[in-house]
Amino acid sequence: MSPSSHSIGKSHERATEQLRQRWVLGIDLGGTTIKFGLFQGDHLIWRNHIRTEEFDSLDSAFEACRQSVEETLRTSSKDLTDLSAIGLAMAGVLDPKEEALAETANLHRWHHLNFRQQLTDVFKKPVAVLNDADAAALAESVHGLCRAESLVLLTLGTGVGGGVIVNGRPLRGANGCGGEIGHATIQFDQDARLCGCGFPGHLEAYAGSAGVVQTANELMQSSQDESSLNSAKRLTPLAIANAAALGDRVATQTIDQTAIYIGRAISMLAHVLDPEVVLLGGAMNFGGPGTDIGKRFIEGVRAECLPRSLTQISRNLQIEFATLGNDAGIVGAAHFAQQLAEQEGSDSIR
Numbered sequence: 001m002s003p004s005s006h007s008i009g010k011s012h013e014r015a016t017e018q019l020r021q022r023w024v025l026g027i028d029l030g031g032t033t034i035k036f037g038l039f040q041g042d043h044l045i046w047r048n049h050i051r052t053e054e055f056d057s058l059d060s061a062f063e064a065c066r067q068s069v070e071e072t073l074r075t076s077s078k079d080l081t082d083l084s085a086i087g088l089a090m091a092g093v094l095d096p097k098e099e100a101l102a103e104t105a106n107l108h109r110w111h112h113l114n115f116r117q118q119l120t121d122v123f124k125k126p127v128a129v130l131n132d133a134d135a136a137a138l139a140e141s142v143h144g145l146c147r148a149e150s151l152v153l154l155t156l157g158t159g160v161g162g163g164v165i166v167n168g169r170p171l172r173g174a175n176g177c178g179g180e181i182g183h184a185t186i187q188f189d190q191d192a193r194l195c196g197c198g199f200p201g202h203l204e205a206y207a208g209s210a211g212v213v214q215t216a217n218e219l220m221q222s223s224q225d226e227s228s229l230n231s232a233k234r235l236t237p238l239a240i241a242n243a244a245a246l247g248d249r250v251a252t253q254t255i256d257q258t259a260i261y262i263g264r265a266i267s268m269l270a271h272v273l274d275p276e277v278v279l280l281g282g283a284m285n286f287g288g289p290g291t292d293i294g295k296r297f298i299e300g301v302r303a304e305c306l307p308r309s310l311t312q313i314s315r316n317l318q319i320e321f322a323t324l325g326n327d328a329g330i331v332g333a334a335h336f337a338q339q340l341a342e343q344e345g346s347d348s349i350r
């Protein structure tokens, strides 16, 4: 390397390092709360949240965020001019051009609003918008226990969401539906269950919480075994996990069957994306990594997925539980903002 190219390399490194120290804001817009966190680089300095029901418009809610952020910056002898970019994570399918919500389960009130424009109007800063599952996946890829440049996160709960990270960046797709794993078809029979979206046979109809309860009900009807689930007041995945922990065979079979559905979907994904890591996140983890039932669940997912997969995949693919909790949305949104700031910064360096 010549001395001049060496010094150019050094100054570029310094500039990149400066960009990494920039202040960014991560916002996680949910159905009932807006969480926001102020970050220097990827380091969370401060976090807060507001309840959306207290505001009659999105503008006024964002204005409240701005005031709160401004006050915090002041305590660090900073102001809004020190903020480089904002990342916004939100639930639902984003229209890739307008960055409004094209489809959503729980943000009906703000359907088709242009969130990026409204945030830009309030903060006068560049805004990067991404789906909340993509944000959580991005956060796991840089801060989780299983970090990887290529990673898939399935969020298991009422629905089955998904975030896909390829080469360190969220995969959004041509229509904003990249990573909508819950709506991949896993059952093609005539009597396949209907998904909440209206189409038959989707993973969510089998591995979302209502789908798991339906599996338990079907097994209760067909099984010869007595089950404590018959007398459960309200059947939920948690009640099923608790019954399985006490040795209930129908509950255990329900979890095993759910693992099979998820394992099949992951095997399909693995042959399209070939990720290093697939993580299972969300509230429905049947006890998670700290319990025997949680371990049985994830082992069941691996046992279904890996033998169906090409050797290179089955030897190397890690399937684990996600490790970041509630902050994953703001952490991922802030990291996405950091990527935007770096991109804009490197454009100006050139």
Ligand SMILES: [Zn+2]
Pocket: 182, 183, 195, 196, 197, 198, 199, 202, 204
């Ligand atoms: Zn569906």
